[in-house]
Amino acid sequence: MGVFALVSAGGILLDDRTLVGAPIWSKPFKFAVSFVAYSLSLAWMLSLLPRGRRTGWWAGTVVTATGVLEMVLITLQVVRGRQSHFNQETPFDSAVFQAMGITVVVLWLAALTIAVLLLRARILDRATAWAVRLSSLIALAGAAVGFLMAQPTPDQLSATDPPIVGAHSVGVPDGGPSLPVTGWATTGGDLRIAHFFGMHALQLLPLVLLVLAALAPRFPRLTDPLLRLRLVLTASAAYTAVFALLTWQALRGQPLLHPDATTLITAATIATLTTAATLLTLRGTPSAPSPTPPPTPRPSRLR
Template identity: 35%
Template sequence: MTAAWPVRLRSARQIPLGAGLLLLASAAFHTVVLVLVGGPWDGPVSWRKPITFGLSFGISVLTVTWICGLLPLAARIRTLLLGAFTAASLLETGLITLQAWRGVPSHFNTETTFDTVVTRALAAGGVTLVAVVIALTVAALRPNPTTAPSMRLALRAGLLALTGSMAAGAVMIAYGLTLEGAGRAAEAYQSAGFLRPAHAVTMHAVLLLPALAWLLSRIRRPEAERLRLIRITVAAYGAVVALVTAAAAVGLTLAGPATTAAVSAGVTMAPALAFLAFGASPVVRANRRTTTPGNQKPTHGSHRPTLAGGLDDGGRHGA
């Protein structure tokens, strides 16, 4: 049993990784469909929805798979939370994609019994996502001395932002269901998504902030400097979130909510992916080799026991 458990842990990580890549492939496929078939970008029936949900949930599943290894969680709890998040992400994206191919709205649609079941299932999936994110946030707020302070702050701020994103999504769903229950489905389609920009800009902080902390550890910045930079980034990010949320709440957007949400998510994800790509670049790897034990003493905070924030360490942390 003892020897078999690490094998099961590896399998538990491989399934979410495969699911995340599948969701990204779905987003790419439906981008091609949109280009070939055409159709509106905004509105309750659009190829935009399987594209944006596939991309966002694909990135989110991969991100949660990574950060789960950095949080002080028991192995079985980690596997349970990661499995629930992955299943809910697949459910949400799958049902939205199904409804897009059927040519009907995915949310707030009770025209038929089947559509009603889909709408309720999407709400249940959302509840599952909220519960998992709250559990991960609570874990991040617990003391974790094996992780560098800069990474701890990045994880906590990112997960708190993700909790806010889930809360914004819950508000939109509750508002839309209230309108739909009152027989105002058309109004629900038009106005229930008013917080989509805020939902999008807060969703991927959990990738952006830890990715920056990880990159800073890869380029051997002293821990005090890393912590200071993460604090500045968190403060700047919080200001952007406050601005976007306030503008969304009063209906001030330069474009439609869907377009603004897509741009907000892209602005968040792009630098995070760039950080990860740069961290894996030959230049950074060469810099790491110059600080190996055979060359010189590592910079403070960069040795493996206290880093616990790199992609190469995450798979063993807490296992």
Template identity: 35%
Template sequence: MSSATLPLPQDPVRGPVPLLRAVRRRDPVLADFGLALLAIALILAAAWLFDARQLHGEGVWAKPIKFLLSVGLFALTNAWFIGDLPEARRGAAPIRAARWTIIGAGTFELVYITWQAALGQPSHFNEATPFHMVMYALMGIGAITLTATTVPLAREIARHGTGLSPALRLAIVLGLVLTFILGTGAGVAIAAYGGHAVGGVADGPGLPLLGWSTTGGDLRVPHFLGIHAPQLLPLAGAGLAAAWPRRARAVVWLVSALYILVTLAAFAQALLGRPLIGL
């Protein structure tokens, strides 16, 4: 989350505690939601140490932990960006809708994923019963709705984020928009393909923590790049723009174009059945 954008002058962040205080000042509701998800992820990580059950080749708690971390980071990033808006716009209808959509859709998805993990059953691509089919479909709708919240926030930042430098504002807007386009696009491809694995062994060895396949293509790689564009793009764009201030906006456009190409290349590599890193 701290890599989502550069801190504003009124938000000195020189350590984890000041950083937490800063993000809570920007949007207390969304920040508390994100922090709660990270805390739950830590609890499940402790549970993982005492629960040796496996599901599809990894611990049953691996998926909920990864989703808790991802949605938590997503919420904290958006809370930080909301703080870049004037006070009056933070309570505007588009921001209120985005805030509560993130909380509602995120909670629904995470509760179901965690519940299924506790039962030792898959949450995704589980069509064992009509109930599981309906829940899986609702999860897909929820995921698209969740990432779609980046669009109104991008519009608000583009129109009202005047306290930001033009280059940083552009990087944030592009990162948010590409999250919806690339992240949702890769997610839809995973659903259409019937899973993330292309070739190789579906439940075979994966990279530590991330779990990406080391024997075949894995559509989770481009999905990861798309979903985390609002953290990675502003960080890279702002850093390079600071190095070349006279061409800051051009550098941001260039970095964004390269990011799109890298994501598309990862997508193509996955479809060809080739792992990102073969072991």
């Protein structure tokens, strides 16, 4: 994926072609960078398995193979100057997209196998165990948002043999006004936002553990295993709520940067509950007791 990212970055610099309102090489570049982060996180999680390592190895190998095949197909269509996703214009384009769909389903099932292994694994540190388990489940839900994009839009349903079936955007056509770099729609909903946010729970939730470990020398209470576990569960609940909100916002055809009152109230509620839960955790969890020094033996008296 690092090689794909370098090739795609070169394509962005040297190839001035655009597709659906974006540089034609931006899609493989974003996919490659995302796969780098996803694969590194998944490899670390597999290393935590005390049992089922052989099954985990096979599942990881399937994720690797299907990820590479997905990138090959995306890059093939870029070289041809064709849209890779949702393209039904010619029999070859349709076959490429169907092959991509199969690889995504197989990849998702392999990731599900790894998630099941992590749920059953006995990892000694409970905070790490639940950060890994919950992040893998949220990432699966984030990946599943991609299946919603393959559904035909109302305009496509009313058309006869449309060349494109499926869309990233909701309420507006793909290729309209968008945010820089990400390409997310600014005039309607965009399912890629929830897709991206959900999948990268695999990195962001374990990052909570790293932050807690970094702060522990200055705040000794953070060394308490129970406190770390409760903070990880709170962060996971907040992440799940935000993921659900982003999915709901996109499905209503609402731009990320132009939320309505309902979205703002829901976001404020999530922020308030998360803050309250964090404060209650910090106040309610007793600090780890300091070790009591052993008693100093008294010298015996000579008689």
